[in-house]
Amino acid sequence: MSFISAPSSSAPSAISPVAGFLEGLGFSAEASRMLIPLALALLVIAGSEILRRAKFRRRRSNGFAGRSAQRDTGPRLVHGDDHMRLVAGAEFERTPLLNRSEARILPILEGIAREVGRGYRVMAQxxxxxxxxxxxxxxxxxxxxxxxxxxxxxxLDFAIFDPRGLIVAAIEYQGSGHHLGSEAFMRDAVKREALRKAGINLVELQPDADAASIRMLLQELTDLPLRKPRPDAPRAQASRAPSS
Structure with a gap:
């Protein structure tokens, strides 16, 4: 039994333009075939460099957003010399870590951490x-x-950590004007969902929160080993987030 092989396709090769170009430069057909892989590799490298430079120019043109945007997205520049150029050309001053309303909450949380003892710590921002x-x-x-x-x-505005450095309580102070736009709302939603997946409830404090209500919320919504409230004490109106 004999087999008849199918005739080869007469369609031009995808690299024939490259071969034609090389032959047009005076290379023989054999040399052109040998140089085609090198030529293709050089074209790929050149294209990658063009894309990298274009991406870098776009990032430089974006610059920096305002302070709140920097806090959530970080700087858009990618090279250390760009950061140094900007820092060297600017003046700096100290700013408070917390605003006045947030600063009122910090000593309350520190007192609760001292009550728990055993190496529990409060950290801000x-x-x-x-x-x-x-x-x-x-x-x-x-x-x-x-x-x-x-x-x-x-x-997070505040977080309480156990002696191993693992978070046990996440606290956000929802001051006036906290949700002024969809971006701020979505930012908090992302925080809340990530914490929920890790088994942590986001405790959200209202502007009128006092020491007693904050303690009750932490008792209700976190695993902090706080003493049970007295039977006659009012309960916080909040519920534990559903588990994932």
Missing amino acids: VSMGEILCAKGSNGSRDHRAEANRAINAKR
Whole structure:
């Protein structure tokens, strides 16, 4: 039995333009075939460099947003010399870590941490990227990396940590004008969902919160080992977030 092979396709090769170009420069057909991989590699490298430079120019043109935007998205520039150029050309002054209303809350939380004792600590303006991390059991590596980036620059007003440095209470002070736009609302929603996935409820304090109401909320919504309130004490009107 004999087999008849199919005739080869007469369609031009995808790299024939490159071969024609090289032959037009005086290279023989054999030399052109040998140089084609090198030429293609050089074209890929050149294209990548063009895209990198274009992306860098876009980032430079974006510059920096206002202080609140920096706090949640971070600087858009990527090279250390750009940061140094901006810092060298600016003047700096100290600013308070907390505003006046937030500063009123801090000693209340510190008193509660002292009541718990055993090495519990209160910290302010805590970066969520330092205390939470997307787990490896759900989603691809790229998805986990993007999820970590989504929370990396977001901050909590206050957080209470156990002696191991693990967060046990996340506290946000919802002062007047806190939700003035959809972006601010979504920012808080992202914080709340990331914390919920980690088994932590976001305790949201209203402007009129006092020491007694803050303590009751922490008793209700966190795992802080606080003493039970007295039977005649009013209960906080809040409920534990559903578990994931």
